Each structure stands twice: as C-alpha cells, then as structure tokens.
Amino acid sequence: MSVRMSDxxxxxxxxxxxxxxxxxxxIGDVLYMAQQNFGHLGPEVELYVAGLLDLPVTYVxxxxxxxxxxxxxxxxxxxxxxxxxxSCTLCGAxxxxxxxxxxxxxxxxxxxxDDKFTLWTVECLGACELAPCVMIGExxxxxxxxxxxxxxxxxxxxxxxx
Amino acid sequence: MPEVKLIKRxxxxxxxxRLREFESAGGYGSLRKIIGEGWDAQQVIDILKASNLRGxxxxxxxxxxxxxxxxxxxxxxxxxxxxADESEPGTFKDRHIISGAPHLLIEGxxxxxxxxxxxxxxxxxRGEYYEPARIMEQAIEEAAEAGYIGEDFLGSGHTVRVHLHxxxxxxxxxxxxxxxxxxxxxxxWPKLKPxxxxxxxxxxxxxxxxxxxxxxxxxxxxxxxAEYFASLGIERNGGTRLFGVSGHVKRTGIYExxxxxxxxxxxxxxxxxxxxxxxxxAVIPGxxxxxxxxxxxxxxxxMDFDSLAGIGSMLGSGGLIVMDETTDLVQIxxxxxxxxxxxxxxxxTPCREGTGWMTxxxxxxxxxxxxxQDIDDLKEVAEQIMGNTVCPLGDAAAxxxxxxxxKFRADFEAQVGPRRVHAGAVVTQAxxxxx
Ligand SMILES: Cc1cc2nc3c(=O)[nH]c(=O)nc-3n(C[C@H](O)[C@H](O)[C@H](O)COP(=O)(O)O)c2cc1C
Ligand code: SF4
Ligand code: FES
Numbered sequence: 001m002s003v004r005m006s007d008x009x010x011x012x013x014x015x016x017x018x019x020x021x022x023x024x025x026x027i028g029d030v031l032y033m034a035q036q037n038f039g040h041l042g043p044e045v046e047l048y049v050a051g052l053l054d055l056p057v058t059y060v061x062x063x064x065x066x067x068x069x070x071x072x073x074x075x076x077x078x079x080x081x082x083x084x085x086x087s088c089t090l091c092g093a094x095x096x097x098x099x100x101x102x103x104x105x106x107x108x109x110x111x112x113x114d115d116k117f118t119l120w121t122v123e124c125l126g127a128c129e130l131a132p133c134v135m136i137g138e139x140x141x142x143x144x145x146x147x148x149x150x151x152x153x154x155x156x157x158x159x160x161x162x
Numbered sequence: 163m164p165e166v167k168l169i170k171r172x173x174x175x176x177x178x179x180r181l182r183e184f185e186s187a188g189g190y191g192s193l194r195k196i197i198g199e200g201w202d203a204q205q206v207i208d209i210l211k212a213s214n215l216r217g218x219x220x221x222x223x224x225x226x227x228x229x230x231x232x233x234x235x236x237x238x239x240x241x242x243x244x245x246a247d248e249s250e251p252g253t254f255k256d257r258h259i260i261s262g263a264p265h266l267l268i269e270g271x272x273x274x275x276x277x278x279x280x281x282x283x284x285x286x287x288r289g290e291y292y293e294p295a296r297i298m299e300q301a302i303e304e305a306a307e308a309g310y311i312g313e314d315f316l317g318s319g320h321t322v323r324v325h326l327h328x329x330x331x332x333x334x335x336x337x338x339x340x341x342x343x344x345x346x347x348x349x350x351w352p353k354l355k356p357x358x359x360x361x362x363x364x365x366x367x368x369x370x371x372x373x374x375x376x377x378x379x380x381x382x383x384x385x386x387x388a389e390y391f392a393s394l395g396i397e398r399n400g401g402t403r404l405f406g407v408s409g410h411v412k413r414t415g416i417y418e419x420x421x422x423x424x425x426x427x428x429x430x431x432x433x434x435x436x437x438x439x440x441x442x443x444a445v446i447p448g449x450x451x452x453x454x455x456x457x458x459x460x461x462x463x464x465m466d467f468d469s470l471a472g473i474g475s476m477l478g479s480g481g482l483i484v485m486d487e488t489t490d491l492v493q494i495x496x497x498x499x500x501x502x503x504x505x506x507x508x509x510x511t512p513c514r515e516g517t518g519w520m521t522x523x524x525x526x527x528x529x530x531x532x533x534x535q536d537i538d539d540l541k542e543v544a545e546q547i548m549g550n551t552v553c554p555l556g557d558a559a560a561x562x563x564x565x566x567x568x569k570f571r572a573d574f575e576a577q578v579g580p581r582r583v584h585a586g587a588v589v590t591q592a593x594x595x596x597x
Binding site for chain 2: 020022
C-alpha cells in the first residue's frame with residue numbers, strides 16, 4: 001500500500017483546513033478521508049496524516065485512539081454496529097446478538113472468515129424509539145427482528161458480491 | 163392535552179427538510195424580521211429571557227442569560243457552536259430536527275450568531291449520524307444559495323459562515339468543553355470551568371454552545387412572542403420540548419408537550435400505555451444519567467426542570483426510558499455502568515477508576531456472584547466519585563447507581579448472597595416479537 005491520497009483528495013484537504021483558523025482542527029475530517037482511502041489507520045497512515053497537517057505523529061495517534069470510529073485495525077468489508085444500550089436491551093438486543101452468533105458464527109468484536117462482516121456491539125445510536133437498532137455501514141435499521149436482520153444482511157451481501 | 167407542535171409542525175411538513183417547503187411553512191420569517199426591521203441583539207435577548215427558554219441539551223440553563231455573557235466590546239472572532247452530538251442513551255430528539263427541519267436549526271443558529279456577533283457557526287454532529295449529516299449539508303448549501311447565510315446575508319451587512327463538523331464516536335464530546343477540545347482537533351477532554359466558554363471557548367475566543375433543540379425554538383419564540391411561549395409552560399420553565407420516549411411503551415417516539423405536563427399523561431395517553439398492558443416498574447426521565455423514578459413517582463411527577471429537580475432527579479435531555487414490571491434492573495444498571503466506564507475520558511482518577519470499579523461489581527452481581535457487601539461497596543464508590551471530577555460525567559455515572567440502589571434495593575438483594583438468582587436476558591426475543 002502506498003500511503004498517499006490522490007491530488008484531488010489532497011486539494012480537498014486544503015479546502016477542509018480553510019474551515020478552521022488552525023490547521024490541526026481539520027484532523028477529524030482528514031482521518032475520515034484517510035480511512036476511506038486506506039481502510040484503517042495504521043502507523044504509516046498516521047505518519048502521512050501527521051505530515052499533511054504538520055503535527056507530531058504521536059499527536060495523531062492519540063487522536064486516532066481516542067475516538068471509536070477511527071479504525072486502528074482492519075475490520076471486515078461490512079461493519080455491523082449493534083446497539084445494546086438500555087432501550088435496545090429492553091427491546092430485545094440480546095436476541096439479535098444470539099442470532100448473529102448462529103448465523104455468522106461471530107460474537108462482538110469478531111470478523112467472519114471471509115472478511116465480509118465484523119460485529120461490534122455499540123453504545124446508543126440515537127435512535128432509541130426504533131429499538132432495537134443496528135447500523136450496517138452507513139445505514140440505520142430500526143425495530144430489528146432476526147428476520148429483518150437476515151433481510152438486511154442478504155441485501156448487503158448482494159452488493160458485496162457484485 | 164394534545165401536543166403543541168411548535169417544532170414538530172416543521173418536522174411533519176412534507177419535504178420540510180427542503181428550503182422551499184420550509185419557507186412555505188413560514189420558515190426564515192423571524193430572521194427576515196429581525197434583519198429587515200433592524201433589530202439589535204438586546205431586543206432578541208430580552209425576548210428570550212421573557213420567554214423562559216431553557217437549554218434543552220441537559221443542563222437547563224436560561225438561554226437568553228447565557229447569550230448575554232458574551233463580552234461585547236472586544237476585538238477578534240467569536241463563535242457559535244451547535245451541539246448536535248446527541249449520544250446520551252435514551253435521547254434521539256435532535257436527530258428528528260436535523261433530519262426533518264434542518265433549516266429551522268440554521269435559522270435559530272444564524273439569529274444566535276447575529277446576537278453574539280459570531281461570524282462562524284460550527285455544527286458538531288455525532289459521527290454515526292451519516293444520513294442526518296447529508297441532509298444538514300444540503301440545507302446549508304440551500305441556505306447559502308438563497309442568501310440566508312454568507313457574506314452580507316439578507317443585506318444585513320453581517321457575515322455568517324456555517325460549517326458542519328463530524329464527531330467520531332465519543333459520548334464525552336457532548337459535554338461542551340470536551341466538544342470544544344474535539345473541535346479544535348484534539349482528544350475530547352473536558353476542561354475545568356471557569357473560564358466559561360462564553361469568555362474563553364473555541365480557539366480561546368468567546369463561544370456559545372447551544373443544543374440543537376434550544377436553537378430551533380428561537381425563531382419560533384420570535385415569531386409567536388415571549389408571552390405565548392412562556393404561558394405554555396410553567397413558571398421559569400417556558401414553552402414546549404420534544405420528549406423522546408423509548409422502552410416498554412406501546413408507541414415510542416417524540417412528543418412535543420409543554421413543560422410541566424404530567425408524566426402520566428405522556429406515558430398513558432400519548433404513548434398508549436405500557437406494552438402488553440403490563441405494570442410500570444421504573445422510568446429514567448431524561449437520558450441515562452438521570453436518577454431513576456419509581457412507578458409511584460412517575461405517576462405523580464410533572465415534566466419540567468424544577469419539578470424533577472425537586473424530587474432529586476433531572477429533566478436532562480427529555481429522553482424517557484420506560485421499563486415495565488418484567489425488567490431486570492440489575493442487568494440494566496450493569497449496562498449503564500459499562501457505558502460510563504467505556505466513555506470516561508480517563509482524565510480524573512475518581513471517574514476513570516470508579517466507573518471501572520462499579521462496572522466490575524455490577525458484573526459480579528448480575529452474574530449471581532455478588533454479595534450484600536458488594537451492594538454497599540457500590541454505593542460507596544459512587545458517592546466518592548460525586549463532586550470530585552473535572553466534568554459532570556463522573557456524577558452522571560454515579561447518580562444512576564445511587565438512585566437504583568436506594569429505590570430498588572430489594573431487586574439487588576434478591577440477586578446476591580444466599581438468595582442468588584441468575585438473571586438471564588432482560589427480554590426474550592419471543593417477547594420482543596410479540597410486541
Ligand atoms: C457528559 C455530558 C454529555 C453531554 N452531551 C450532550 C449532548 O449530546 N448534546 C447536548 O446538547 N448537550 C450535551 N451536554 C450538555 C452540554 O455540556 C451543554 O450544557 C449544552 O450543549 C448547552 O446547550 P443548551 O444550553 O442549549 O442546553 C452534555 C453534558 C455532559 C456533562
Ligand atoms: S469526570 Fe470523567 S469524563 Fe469528565 S473529565 Fe473527568 S475522567 Fe473525563
Ligand atoms: S439505546 Fe439503542 S439506539 Fe439508543
């Protein structure tokens with residue numbers, strides 16, 4: 001992996017920096033872009049981002065490790081975030097975890113052998129009225145049941161295989 | 163009493179997230195009025211003060227008063243920051259505003275920026291809100307094209323720029339000083355107050371941080387008048403708020419009701435009562451940090467800041483979590499403890515160590531391995547956290563523990579010591595489906 005984004009992306013970064021009086025304030029967006037490009041934020045990527053923003057690499061690493069959505073390690077192609085906070089637990093989240101264990105053979109924090117899915121149990125997703133909630137990639141699914149979860153995973157697999 | 167749909171009217175407008183529909187529903191009228199008629203900031207602030215609008219992000223601080231703290235006679239930039247981090251378990255109202263009425267938020271934010279003389283507005287939106295962020299981005303573009311924001315907006319001679327900033331998954335960034343640290347490009351570490359953000363905030367400059375819903379009420383108050391808004395609520399608690407109800411009610415969702423509405427009315431009339439017509443066991447009244455209420459308390463309390471504070475709880479974010487008689491409160495408190503331990507920023511020892519400690523004790527109790535001593539230790543750890551930390555997350559972690567233990571001690575005692583009972587799942591999947 002050559003750790004460099006396209007010229008176009010680097011230009012976008014200049015634009016992002018323009019939103020703030022200090023360059024380093026753009027780090028959040030730059031990390032998201034880097035993650036899109038490289039999948040996760042390993043040491044080489046941290047070094048690259050540090051260079052882009054004139055920051056010490058240890059600083060970048062501290063930021064990356066503070067936030068949950070920056071991936072320090074690779075995950076499967078589709079990240080399943082299953083909320084098991086209070087409202088979702090009250091409405092059956094644990095049944096969904098059990099269902100995924102049966103269906104995909106993975107528990108929280110694990111990835112399927114074919115690298116297709118990673119399961120995370122996560123904190124409240126801000127959609128408690130739709131409990132239990134699951135996010136797959138960027139899409140939120142509410143009032144989940146094992147059947148609806150199957151449907152959602154099937155739909156993801158179809159685009160994944162295509 | 164039926165809902166009073168001040169904000170919800172816009173959310174329920176078909177395609178209300180688009181500029182044209184928002185304008186047709188009367189949107190941007192208040193901004194046009196104050197600019198067109200040449201109002202000054204003090205006029206707006208006086209109206210907000212008279213309206214009794216209080217911050218709807220959790221703390222309930224009077225909004226007009228907060229804006230008046232920004233120094234007027236100093237050089238240099240000032241900032242308005244919109245807190246759209248919404249991560250308090252049980253809270254989801256801001257998502258409905260951002261997705262359904264983003265222009266209402268922009269209108270309120272621009273009015274706020276005008277009042278505090280800020281030229282930059284940062285909307286800090288939680289990272290998991292992908293779709294709401296896209297809707298917000300589109301609304302910002304529409305508002306810029308129509309001249310509601312930008313240089314010399316509406317011919318006002320003022321400039322305002324709106325920036326959308328995505329968070330990256332850290333509950334603590336909802337706390338305003340942590341949010342500012344994060345926005346500056348750092349870890350989301352809270353800072354000691356004072357200095358308050360109004361004096362020294364973002365990039366060291368005077369900054370107001372307001373919640374999404376608070377700002378969205380501003381154009382409505384300017385449109386309908388302070389007296390009307392104040393008269394909806396009760397003394398010192400003006401207007402309506404979006405109560406978000408989740409858990410074991412028949413109809414979960416957001417309900418816009420005047421402050422002071424009886425909780426009973428919200429749960430039994432608007433939400434249709436408890437699922438499967440079971441009995442109510444407990445209610446968390448305003449996001450998971452708020453001390454839990456018993457069914458008896460829920461039956462008699464009114465939903466406003468002062469009434470809930472009066473019984474030792476809080477109105478918080480207005481997110482109610484309703485639990486029926488089948489709920490295993492031991493499992494729930496364990497889950498709450500895990501949340502705060504996971505989200506503690508780790509900066510202060512009592513919070514960092516205490517939240518972990520409480521979680522381990524709760525785990526023991528929940529797995530049927532606890533003792534009566536554990537219950538007492540738990541309470542003691544919680545009490546040692548309270549009041550000894552940089553930010554209120556420490557208290558937020560301790561208060562649920564203290565309240566669950568004092569109000570439902572029997573539930574905990576039933577699962578420790580000689581009378582150990584293994585808890586099991588809170589709700590079986592079959593039961594969830596039945597609902
Ligand atoms: C741990 C913690 C988390 C918070 N999370 C949020 C949040 O997600 N959204 C919010 O608006 N306020 C949140 N607050 C409250 C903010 O610190 C701040 O009081 C609020 O944004 C001020 O806006 P308001 O006056 O309009 O309510 C949180 C506070 C604490 C202590
Ligand atoms: S109370 Fe907890 S979250 Fe707040 S600053 Fe201290 S360690 Fe961080
Ligand atoms: S508790 Fe699951 S979305 Fe809020």
